[in-house]
Amino acid sequence: MSELYPEPSIPAAGADPGTREAVAHEARGCIEYLLAELRCASLRARLLQADIDAVGLALKGGLITTEQALWHLEDIGIQRLFIEVAS
Numbered sequence: 001m002s003e004l005y006p007e008p009s010i011p012a013a014g015a016d017p018g019t020r021e022a023v024a025h026e027a028r029g030c031i032e033y034l035l036a037e038l039r040c041a042s043l044r045a046r047l048l049q050a051d052i053d054a055v056g057l058a059l060k061g062g063l064i065t066t067e068q069a070l071w072h073l074e075d076i077g078i079q080r081l082f083i084e085v086a087s
Helices: 017-060 066-075
Strands: none
Touching: 017 066
């Protein structure tokens, strides 16, 4: 894992039940955090897809030029994928 979220240590066999419970609680916290991060990543991906679709529709409908489309793609952080195509 990372320094911020170290992997929970596994207590030795016969360790204090309170220690095992604390480790289990810490592991659940890590799992819940990771699941929340995955949900956020999924939502960011959907938002990015919607932005890309909007630029495509505007370009197809003649509402923006190719250069403007590239500016919009740069604004959402993916213009680098299209630099060679437009050059």
